[in-house]
Amino acid sequence: MRSRWWLILMLIVVAIALPWCFYDWTHHRHAGFLISMLSQMGMMVILALSYNMLLGQAGLFSLCHATFFGIGGYATVHLLNAAGSGDFPLPMEVMPLFAGLTGLALAILFGSMATKQRATAFAMITLGIGELMATSALMFHHFFGGEGGVTTNRMIDNSLFGLSYASGLQVYYLILVWTVIATALMYYLTLTPLGRMANATRDNFERAQFIGYDPRMVRFLQFALSGFFAGIGGGLYAITYEIVTFDALAAPLSANALLMAYIGGTTVFGGPILGAILITLLQSGVSLLSNSWLVYVGVMFIAMVIFAPTGLAGIIKAHDPIRQAGRLGSLVVPYLRLAIPSLSLVLGFVGVAELMSFLTIGAAQGRKLVLFGGPIDVHATLPWAISAGALLVGGLWLRFEAAGFHRVWESLTTEARR
């Protein structure tokens, strides 16, 4: 228990210190890319955690989560504009709260319809709601600004602490504070009777009904509150980018929330945080380099669904009994033996995917595949043969090694249980 508090404290300290670690002392400038990436991470952590209130804690597969994120963003943009013109004197620091309330209001409206159903029907209805909002955003120019979106200026000269929010760093710290507050609140919610009942309706909604709870009410409250937190994230988005377009409430962002929460791990509270950080990191790195970024995410996601439904945090948590037994050291060699074929498999897969995408998309963009310091001819046989070979050998070898790893793992867990 104590180690967990240390972990949280350390995370916060790292988040505060990180912009200063990459400070350019010769020019007295902050690393802009890093700060914008960290800001993005903060919003995505809120989005993923609030999504997990549905998927992980209540077992609801929602496809319209970005709707509440986006509406929070649009509301903040309009509030900032009103505040800038003096119509609505409100300090910057509480803007995300109003964004959250907008998200809450919309989530109450849509939640009253969607939470009549559960499981598959719920997923379909939320898909429809998400599309409804995304299409409306393109059609109604007055509130949503059409395709161009709505712009604003965040320097409204009204702050509780006298900050101007001219620099990205000040905005980042605002995001950090709100992320910590939202995360703490969401964690607190899991401890309340509502959070517990959400888990109960997820696991066995009929039994929860027999005890005398209304599962629909539980779903509704959980849905509305998750809309509130998503709205906060959207408010921070609007403050950071000073523009909100329909991308902020369209389906790809909803899918992103799902990917982050699931890959991070829906069964552990901190899982989505891990997923949000990891996916944002990969997104800002890999998506710039590769056209096939979505294939990698998709394959990673499907592999998680099939082989590790508990996500990354779940995998880490599965080591707990072995760690308590003090036998973590005996897993090092099996892990190393897994690493080599996995690396070959991943490299082979990346090779095939990149060769394929450079054959079509890359050619259309006029780009060339450059690897190992030289251009690679995507029409030659050799790179294809090497990639396919690495993929096949890695795959077969991994199957063999995985069986061995499984034996070691089983014997260790039975030993730890004893």
Added chain:
Amino acid sequence: METVLISVLNGLVYGMLLFMLASGLTLIFSMMGVLNFAHASIYMLGAYLAFTASQFLGFFPALIIAPVVCGLIGAAIEIWGLRRVHHNGHIAELLFTFGLVFIIQRLVQMTWGMLPMAYRVPPVLDFPLFSLYGVNFPAYRAFMLLVSGAMLLGTWLLLKKTRVGLIIQAALTHPNMVSALGHNVPRVFTIVFAGGCLLAGLAGVIGGNYQTTEPGMADSMGPIVFVVVVFGGLGSLAGCVVASIIMGMIQTFAVVIDYSISDILRPLGVVFTGDTLFTEILTVPVARIGALLPFVMMVTILFFRPRGLLGTRDT
């Protein structure tokens, strides 16, 4: 009058195309309880495969080959994917098919590129069939109606009049009993999933050159098809037919209606002025918000009848 008649015909064509997609989705759902998110992706795959096949073999062989390949892909997805996640519950199955959407989407882009394909109506069918008030009705649309009608009849006959259909229906309600009678229930599931994908592929073949064959076609078609399935009632094939036709009609009629809510209220002496969100909603012509209507319809029906039009059960 002529606009109404032409719109009815076009709406029927579009509605039957929607039905071909939605019926496969409904079949799979009512059998296995799985909502296949990748259904529209299979539709797109069918269109692309048909384009490639028709370049080498011509349109009519492609009409057979592409759906069969799609069916085989569906069988592979069921055997190596869905069956493995089945024991993790319905949410895991939904997530699995959701992940497939990304992969198929990007694989199609990686194989065929980002640009629209020049997948055209075959020359044999590229002539005006008849003329209504000076507007030509293409023969290809009649062909689409023919194919989808034949498919509707074929599916109905297969399910209701054959032994295979009997076993499929029995496996839907009493899987354990069917299994005890010596039928291989998992194989029945594979066949149903493959069959659904085959129908989606067939829809892709005839829909690919009716619309355009491009990487965005799954994203534009997917949500509408899901709306149709929810609107008609999850798992109800009859509801699926009705909902498809209604959606097709609404989408085609919306384009030709140039009225807004304020136009209806004007004779009553209500006039809106000013520039707010409220007046914008009231004064926007129906033609401009055509894409919005299916979703509005879905939300409306869910408000009054959560099971959908002809749905009989909650999920």
